[in-house]
Amino acid sequence: MLVLSRKVGEIITVGNSITITVVGNERGIIRLGIDAPRDIPVHRKEVYDKIIEMNRQAAQTKVSALKQAISGLDLLSTSADTPLHTDRLELINQANLDKKRIQ
Structure with a gap:
């Protein structure tokens, strides 16, 4: 030092x-x-x-909790021209892949 x-x-x-x-x-x-x-x-x-602790907690979040959190969102209502549409679908696909790995 x-x-x-x-x-x-x-x-x-x-x-x-x-x-x-x-x-x-x-x-x-x-x-x-x-x-x-x-x-x-x-x-x-x-x-x-505090940032490190919050990142640790977020990393421990289970896929089921994430799916429950996003289940009420209308993720497919955005038009295909909107970049967020692709990002949202990618998140859903990643969550499904992670779920399969855990099972």
């Missing part, structure tokens, strides 16, 4: 595309400004941990 001391207004660079600026230090609370490309996610640790 790299440990640095910085004053308000000073900047740290990470790679070629990320900058971290110390924007404030009041009553022991340090405020940082992080500038990163949109394709690089930047989260506080507690938010990142």
